Amino acid sequence: MNQSLNLEKKLKKLGIRVTSQRIKILELMAEQQRPLTAADIFARLKTDNPKLRLSTVYRNLNNFVAKNIVSKIELKLDKKESYFELLQGEHHHHLICLNCGQVVPLSCPLEDYESKISKETNYKIVEHRLKLYGLCPKCQ
Amino acid sequence: MNQSLNLEKKLKKLGIRVTSQRIKILELMAEQQRPLTAADIFARLKTDNPKLRLSTVYRNLNNFVAKNIVSKIELKLDKKESYFELLQGEHHHHLICLNCGQVVPLSCPLEDYESKISKETNYKIVEHRLKLYGLCPKCQ
């Protein structure tokens, strides 16, 4: 059934106005199932909608992040561009191929470590980020 | 004894030319013992040397990173500025207070996890990055 209808409902429930730009961005992210940059999304959507602006993509992505339906991560070691990923499924991390950029989702190994560190430091731990870098089978 | 003499030797050994800018940058990092931004270093050193440029700081930090005597990390969740840290002591990670920015070094819990992931994915794992975010005792 119609995916954009589901997305509409999702946005309405969150009190986010339904615009075609927003639907298209979320559709693309759902379809790709991998972290995308604002530029990736823009490049893909501007062919269908030449009036679309990169700033609109950024504004909406930031909005989604604030509303907790998208997460923003820095994936590459050297480049400083942000990647965005639909928040769905469980909390996970990423393994990134240094050569081809392929991204593999990883389960989180840090529950015990976090509570250990919390006890040792008396910090209240709110979140964490973990990335592994390497070479995928093809690139080795 | 004279620390800048040690630093001179260190640079010479690595085939890096000894300049006063380089010595000052490394001295400051050694003295501060916490990750600093290029802007931090520049702000601190420009009072003694008003001709110093931020680009010089960046160029030297990048050089040190390439020569493996400094590591470059992204510390803050939102801000995109890089932090630089003298490579000394053992491999570690960071716990950062979301409120005051205090940084605590953490031991690395990932040896077993890395080999497990390597087996599962057939990736050759080269490195990893882990950061924890939370509130320090004072900021809770």
Added chain:
DNA sequence: AGAACTTTTGCAAATCATTTGCAAAAGTGT
């Protein structure tokens, strides 16, 4: 469906961190 109201978008320009080109200055080996 239309009016009134609020939010988002397109567009251009600004911002922030970082890099680069180039001539002058400084470091190095002899």
Added chain:
DNA sequence: ACACTTTTGCAAATGATTTGCAAAAGTTCT
């Protein structure tokens, strides 16, 4: 001190992201 190579100061460029503002689109109420 000399000839050679690298680094620096300086200005301008770059890349990612954000912002101001008027026009356009979405929402609510009737």
